[in-house]
Amino acid sequence: MKNITIIGTGYVGLVTGVGLSEFGNKVICADVNENKILQLNSGRIPIYEPGLEEIIKRNVKNKKLFFSSDISSSIKKSEVIIIAVGTPQLETGKADMQHVDSVVKVIKENLNGYKIVCTKSTVPIGTGKKIVNTLKNSFKENSDFNYVSNPEFLREGSAIKDFLWPDRIIIGTNSINAYEVMCDVYRPLFINKSPISHTSVETAEMIKYASNSFLALKISYINEIANLCELVGADVHDVASEMGKDGRISGKFLHPGPGFGGSCFPKDLESLSSISDEHGVKMDTLTAAITANRKQKKQMCNKLEKLLSTGIKDKVIAVLGLSFKANTDDIRESSSIDMISFILSMGGNVRAYDPIANNAMSQLFSNISYFKDVYETIKKADALVIMTEWNEFRSLDLKKIKNIMNGNIILDTRNILNMKELSSLDFVYDNVGRIKI
Numbered sequence: 145m146k147n148i149t150i151i152g153t154g155y156v157g158l159v160t161g162v163g164l165s166e167f168g169n170k171v172i173c174a175d176v177n178e179n180k181i182l183q184l185n186s187g188r189i190p191i192y193e194p195g196l197e198e199i200i201k202r203n204v205k206n207k208k209l210f211f212s213s214d215i216s217s218s219i220k221k222s223e224v225i226i227i228a229v230g231t232p233q234l235e236t237g238k239a240d241m242q243h244v245d246s247v248v249k250v251i252k253e254n255l256n257g258y259k260i261v262c263t264k265s266t267v268p269i270g271t272g273k274k275i276v277n278t279l280k281n282s283f284k285e286n287s288d289f290n291y292v293s294n295p296e297f298l299r300e301g302s303a304i305k306d307f308l309w310p311d312r313i314i315i316g317t318n319s320i321n322a323y324e325v326m327c328d329v330y331r332p333l334f335i336n337k338s339p340i341s342h343t344s345v346e347t348a349e350m351i352k353y354a355s356n357s358f359l360a361l362k363i364s365y366i367n368e369i370a371n372l373c374e375l376v377g378a379d380v381h382d383v384a385s386e387m388g389k390d391g392r393i394s395g396k397f398l399h400p401g402p403g404f405g406g407s408c409f410p411k412d413l414e415s416l417s418s419i420s421d422e423h424g425v426k427m428d429t430l431t432a433a434i435t436a437n438r439k440q441k442k443q444m445c446n447k448l449e450k451l452l453s454t455g456i457k458d459k460v461i462a463v464l465g466l467s468f469k470a471n472t473d474d475i476r477e478s479s480s481i482d483m484i485s486f487i488l489s490m491g492g493n494v495r496a497y498d499p500i501a502n503n504a505m506s507q508l509f510s511n512i513s514y515f516k517d518v519y520e521t522i523k524k525a526d527a528l529v530i531m532t533e534w535n536e537f538r539s540l541d542l543k544k545i546k547n548i549m550n551g552n553i554i555l556d557t558r559n560i561l562n563m564k565e566l567s568s569l570d571f572v573y574d575n576v577g578r579i580k581i
């Protein structure tokens with residue numbers, strides 16, 4: 145078992161930290177955000193992720209998990225350094241590498257003895273080579289390192305399960321020793337026979353982008369099929385479910401919706417696209433997935449406009465669900481942002497509710513009303529839009545909603561409401577790619 149420092153204590157760094165401490169390693173989660181570290185050291189969890197709090201508390205109590213804003217001393221104490229800082233999108237579409245670059249600088253200044261330097265952040269192909277060159281050029285006496293690319297595949301909302309029971313672990317390195325050390329870090333998974341694959345650094349970096357892009361492509365594909373289903377009278381749920389029975393296709397990531405969001409798919413597709421441009425290669429499928437996703441977000445707004453035939457101006461619209469998917473407080477690139485912006489641009493009023501993400505969204509939109517109760521939100525609304533598939537919205541009391549709403553319009557962008565019930569209550573409704581009852 146190893147002494148590990150994870151630099152960057154966000155959605156990935158924190159989950160990785162608790163996961164690796166659960167495997168028996170001694171882990172320091174380090175971050176420049178002192179406030180975040182203070183919160184964690186006083187037992188408060190800065191993000192919403194089901195199951196996270198309990199596992200953090202257990203490993204802190206067992207003295208396997210620590211939080212620090214002293215990055216230099218954390219590096220000095222550890223044999224394995226994992227980089228897990230953000231790589232957001234620049235305006236050019238490229239990944240913003242400033243956080244990775246500044247972490248590499250700190251690692252360079254604090255290399256003492258032999259260490260494994262490992263990148264878990266999603267980074268452009270070729271980043272590993274650059275990091276190795278930067279670190280190599282600064283050799284201090286008695287310091288040495290090997291480099292590993294270890295991309296992460298967890299999903300927000302099911303991050304603990306994804307981390308503890310992964311489909312595969314990718315260890316990209318040209319060092320046998322580093323590969324063996326990383327197998328030790330992930331030892332319980334090795335024993336559980338989770339596949340651990342040894343690849344080159346560039347291959348590992350590419351696997352991450354290729355996987356995210358493929359999943360995003362699948363979503364854009366089913367969204368386009370859903371839109372066509374509406375025009376030809378087919379039902380996308382039956383189509384997706386029967387397609388999914390073909391093992392070559394698989395039913396996963398074939399759920400139509402308001403377009404994919406989150407901190408990863410949108411930026412990773414743009415980043416891969418700019419990498420391919422740099423190499424003079426036009427990746428048509430990637431461009432298509434990006435364009436189709438933009439259109440899908442717009443399509444949801446068009447649907448609302450069509451439902452509200454007398455116009456959106458001065459109408460009150462209840463928006464349920466603000467996070468980019470259920471079970472997270474993350475609103476990065478959430479389709480709700482597009483929907484709210486559209487309603488406001490058309491002169492409508494928004495009443496918003498999310499079980500967890502109200503606070504995050506209020507940093508972006510301070511000019512809409514937020515509620516703590518779903519029925520309070522819907523009261524006197526002319527229309528209701530469901531943007532996120534929280535379980536709470538699957539079992540809404542539609543009869544009650546009919547009574548408290550001003551209008552009778554519902555747009556269900558996640559296809560979670562029962563169409564028979566909507567019809568019997570005389571709602572005017574729309575969803576994505578279903579045969580209306």
Ligand code: NAD
Nearest residue numbers: 152153154155156175176177229230231243265266296300
């Ligand atoms: P995040 O924004 O939630 O967290 C990043 C953290 O890094 C923040 O706490 C920030 O304060 C810290 N940080 C920034 N600069 C720092 C520095 N110089 N030193 C120390 N800490 C610093 O990001 P995230 O969602 O956890 O994503 C991290 C990386 O993992 C990204 O490259 C992302 O693409 C990738 N990834 C994310 C997910 C996901 O589900 N969120 C899944 C797989 C991979």
Ligand code: UGA
Nearest residue numbers: 296297298299300363397398399401404405406408468469
């Ligand atoms: C995604 C990948 O699934 C992870 O494997 C990867 O590690 C992560 O990105 C990353 O690199 O950050 P995440 O963004 O957390 O994970 O969530 P997903 O469950 O993939 O959902 C992404 C978006 O696609 C959401 O907006 C979701 O609503 C949408 N989606 C997903 C659909 O519209 N349909 C589907 O069938 C699945």
